[in-house]
Structures are given as structure tokens and as C-alpha cells.
Amino acid sequence: MTRYDVAIIGGGMAGLTAAALAAKAGKRVVVIEKQSRLGGRAITNKKEGAYFNLGGHALYKGDAYDTFRELGCELKGGEPSIDAYGIWNGKLSVLPTGAGSLLSSPLLTWKGKMEFIGWLAKFAKLDTHKYDGVSLREWIEGQIKDPMVRHIFYSLLRTASYVMAPDLQAAGPVLRSLASALKGVLYLDEGWGSVVEELRASASRHGAAFRTGHQAASVFHQKGIVGGIVMDDGTLIEAGNVIIAASPAVAHKLVPHADSTSLKRWKDQAIEVTAACLDVALRKLPKPKQQFVYGIDVPVFLTNQSRAAKLSADGSQVVCLIKYQGAESDSEKDLRELESTLDLVQPGWRAEVVAKQYLPRITVCHDFLHVRDRVHPGPNVPEIEGLYVAGDWVSHGELLVDAATASAKRAVRHMLAAESRERDVIHGHRVTL
Numbered sequence: 001m002t003r004y005d006v007a008i009i010g011g012g013m014a015g016l017t018a019a020a021l022a023a024k025a026g027k028r029v030v031v032i033e034k035q036s037r038l039g040g041r042a043i044t045n046k047k048e049g050a051y052f053n054l055g056g057h058a059l060y061k062g063d064a065y066d067t068f069r070e071l072g073c074e075l076k077g078g079e080p081s082i083d084a085y086g087i088w089n090g091k092l093s094v095l096p097t098g099a100g101s102l103l104s105s106p107l108l109t110w111k112g113k114m115e116f117i118g119w120l121a122k123f124a125k126l127d128t129h130k131y132d133g134v135s136l137r138e139w140i141e142g143q144i145k146d147p148m149v150r151h152i153f154y155s156l157l158r159t160a161s162y163v164m165a166p167d168l169q170a171a172g173p174v175l176r177s178l179a180s181a182l183k184g185v186l187y188l189d190e191g192w193g194s195v196v197e198e199l200r201a202s203a204s205r206h207g208a209a210f211r212t213g214h215q216a217a218s219v220f221h222q223k224g225i226v227g228g229i230v231m232d233d234g235t236l237i238e239a240g241n242v243i244i245a246a247s248p249a250v251a252h253k254l255v256p257h258a259d260s261t262s263l264k265r266w267k268d269q270a271i272e273v274t275a276a277c278l279d280v281a282l283r284k285l286p287k288p289k290q291q292f293v294y295g296i297d298v299p300v301f302l303t304n305q306s307r308a309a310k311l312s313a314d315g316s317q318v319v320c321l322i323k324y325q326g327a328e329s330d331s332e333k334d335l336r337e338l339e340s341t342l343d344l345v346q347p348g349w350r351a352e353v354v355a356k357q358y359l360p361r362i363t364v365c366h367d368f369l370h371v372r373d374r375v376h377p378g379p380n381v382p383e384i385e386g387l388y389v390a391g392d393w394v395s396h397g398e399l400l401v402d403a404a405t406a407s408a409k410r411a412v413r414h415m416l417a418a419e420s421r422e423r424d425v426i427h428g429h430r431v432t433l
């Protein structure tokens with residue numbers, strides 16, 4: 001039986017990043033993924049020649065972007081223009097995102113336009129950390145004067161985080177995310193599956209092993225020290241360290257006696273973020289200018305990702321629509337709302353459909369940064385030596401995939417530091433002997 005230095009449960013962005021980093025540091029690594037292929041929520045499906053992510057995905061210039069590049073991943077794609085429309089009262093209007101649209105936008109008064117572009121200019125220099133403990137609603141209502149500018153900011157900040165809870169959401173992290181988005185985001189050629197493959201290749205180059213189609217049944221630990229993973233067929237994968245890169249509920253379930261560890265608190269405090277997603281590949285766009293639309297008084301968003309990324313060989317345009325959800329959702333109603341958004345933005349789209357995908361309620365993120373009494377999870381589970389967590393819910397201030405990669409880095413860094421402390425102790429002991 002092979003003994004590993006690190007066994008990772010979950011082959012999504014967090015697990016793959018941890019695998020690539022630990023393998024690069026010379027560790028013997030194995031990744032266990034229950035699905036038949038790697039990627040988790042970052043997989044891409046090819047339908048009728050068009051690449052569909054699991055809903056519209058944009059890579060911000062944050063931790064994930066930097067980490068992927070450090071690991072040698074090639075990030076092919078393009079930056080979309082931010083010329084945008086807004087939906088208000090059932091009508092489409094140009095948003096004042098640039099000099100050209102400033103005059104033509106009917107949504108705002110002149111004073112409102114000045115306030116709006118003033119905020120866009122201020123964002124890069126804003127000390128967002130000051131607002132980490134303030135709710136998004138408090139920030140918007142306290143800082144923005146014009147009522148329509150407020151509506152637009154609720155919409156922009158919802159799109160940056162997928163969260164529909166302004167009274168609960170911490171303002172600081174999502175303001176940072178919007179500031180980063182305003183510097184430009186990347187839509188990836190052939191979808192996020194291309195980065196999944198790059199990460200797998202990076203980890204493989206350094207010797208990491210992958211077991212796909214195999215489920216971890218529990219984490220083996222004894223006397224407060226981790227010993228490995230018990231698989232669903234009863235076999236034990238021995239490992240000196242285990243990183244759980246799955247949801248907080250799964251992490252809690254996999255660890256025997258988890259109720260007496262921090263995993264219980266992390267699971268209980270997590271608030272899941274979900275969305276309904278409609279993705280369509282269209283032979284052509286009936287209204288080629290209308291490619292990027294924020295719902296201002298409706299919680300929807302539309303983007304044509306093909307305007308910046310290669311997502312089909314034949315020129316089909318991959319348009320992604322998102323309906324942000326609260327605690328309740330109705331799959332049929334959400335689909336109707338998304339289709340009627342498409343009717344408004346791209347009338348006649350039904351005649352152009354090449355392929356279609358509808359995800360009625362998908363988890364975008366297992367937790368978000370909220371102002372309720374929340375502790376930062378991880379990187380280690382303090383009660384069990386050698387046990388770590390990673391994933392988009394293991395956030396110390398980052399959002400979405402940035403939290404997945406940043407938490408993976410923290411876990412690997414903590415693990416390497418703990419090992420080097422151990423070596424120092426052993427070495428010191430030998431010297432004194």
C-alpha cells in the first residue's frame with residue numbers, strides 16, 4: 001500500500017490547487033474525487049460544439065488568477081467590454097459606464113450620472129477594509145445619495161458576489177471584488193474546464209496521483225492525529241495529512257466526532273448561495289449590441305461570453321443568464337423569468353438556438369462573508385493534527401474561486417510550516433543528544 005504525505009478529498013478548484021502546490025513542494029499527493037471527472041463546479045460541458053460552464057463564470061484578477069499563473073497555467077481568453085445595459089421597469093436602458101454612454105443613458109439625472117462615475121473612479125482607491133464589519137445595505141444607504149445610483153450599485157454588487165442578502169452581506173469583501181472586476185475580468189476560451197485541465201497537468205507533472213470515481217467515506221483519525229482516508233469500499237488510504245476540499249456539510253459528515261471540533265461551528269454558520277442559470281448557444285445574436293445586461297429592479301444578469309472568449313468552433317454565441325436566488329426558489333418561475341429576459345434583450349432568440357442548458361438551483365458558493373457572528377474557517381482543524389479544510393467557504397475575506405485557491409494555499413502553507421517545525425524539534429533533540 002502506498003502511503004501519501006497528503007490525501008485530498010475533492011478535485012474541484014480548491015483540491016486541484018492544493019494538489020499542485022503540495023506536489024510542487026515535493027509531497028506525495030493523492031486526490032480523491034467522487035465524480036468520474038475532475039473540476040467540481042468548474043467543469044465545462046460541450047454541447048453541439050459549444051462550451052458551457054455550469055452557469056456564467058468570469059475569472060477576476062484576484063487570488064485565483066495569480067495562483068493559476070504562478071502554477072504555470074496558461075489562461076487563454078479575453079476581457080469583455082463593460083458597455084452595459086440595465087433593466088428597469090421592464091425596459092432596457094444604456095448604463096453610464098463610459099464617456100459615450102454617459103450622455104445617452106436615460107436612467108440617471110445629470111447629478112446621478114456625476115455621482116455614479118465619481119464612484120467608479122473612486123473605487124480603486126477605496127479603503128474597503130473599513131467596511132468589513134458593515135452590511136452592504138448600511139454601506140450603500142450611508143454612502144450613496146442618488147436613489148437610482150443606489151439601485152445600480154445593489155445590482156453591480158449582487159453580480160460581483162451572487163449574494164441576495166444586503167442586510168447580511170459584509171460590504172468590504174464585495175466592494176473589493178467589484179473594484180477588481182472594474183480592472184477587467186477574463187472569460188476563458190473553452191470555459192473553465194481548460195483551467196481544470198491545466199491544474200491537473202501541473203499537479204501531475206510533480207507526481208500527484210488522482211482517483212476519480214471514488215468516494216471518501218470518512219477521515220481516519222486517532223488520538224487527535226489524522227491517519228488517512230477510509231474509502232467507500234472500506235480500503236484505507238494512509239496519509240500524514242488530509243485536506244478536505246468539499247463543502248462544510250461534507251467535511252462535518254466525513255470526520256468522526258466532528259461535533260467536538262471546529263467543523264461543527266463552520267458548518268452551522270455557513271449560508272449557501274444559489275442561482276438559477278440558463279445558458280444558450282445561439283447561431284447569431286438578433287440584437288448584436290445588447291450583450292451585457294444588469295437587472296436593476298429584477299435579480300437577473302445576462303452576458304454574452306463569446307464576445308471575449310472562444311466558446312464554439314462555428315461562431316455560435318454562448319449567452320449566459322443568471323437569476324440570483326434567496327432562500328426560496330421556484331424552478332419553473334425562474335426559467336420563465338430568464339427566458340423573458342432573453343426575449344427582451346435578444347428578441348427572436350428561440351429561432352437561433354443551437355444548444356441550451358438550464359440549472360434550476362446550483363450552489364454558487366457554500367458560504368459568504370456575512371456580518372453575523374462568523375469566524376474564519378481553517379486552514380487547519382485545530383482539534384485534529386494534520387487535518388485541513390479548503391474551498392470557497394473557507395474564506396478569510398476572498399470571494400468565490402479566489403476563496404477556493406487562497407484557502408488551498410493557506411492549508412498547504414500551514415502543513416509545510418507544521419512539518420518544518422516538527423523537523424526542527426527532532427533535529428534539535430538529536431543535537432542535544
Ligand SMILES: Cc1cc2nc3c(=O)[nH]c(=O)nc-3n(C[C@H](O)[C@H](O)[C@H](O)COP(=O)(O)OP(=O)(O)OC[C@H]3O[C@@H](n4cnc5c(N)ncnc54)[C@H](O)[C@@H]3O)c2cc1C
Nearest residue numbers: 010012013014034040041055057058216246391392400401
Ligand atoms: C453558476 C455559477 C457561477 C459562478 N461564477 C463564478 C464567477 O464568475 N467567478 C468566480 O470566481 N467563481 C464563480 N463561481 C464559483 C466557483 O465555481 C466555485 O467557487 C469553485 O468552482 C469552487 O471550487 P471548490 O473546489 O471549492 O468546490 P467544488 O468545485 O464544489 O469541489 C468539491 C469537489 O469535492 C467532491 N467531493 C465531495 N464529496 C466528496 C467525497 N466524499 N469524496 C470525494 N470527492 C468528494 C465533489 O464532487 C467536487 O468535485 C460560480 C459558480 C457557479 C455554480
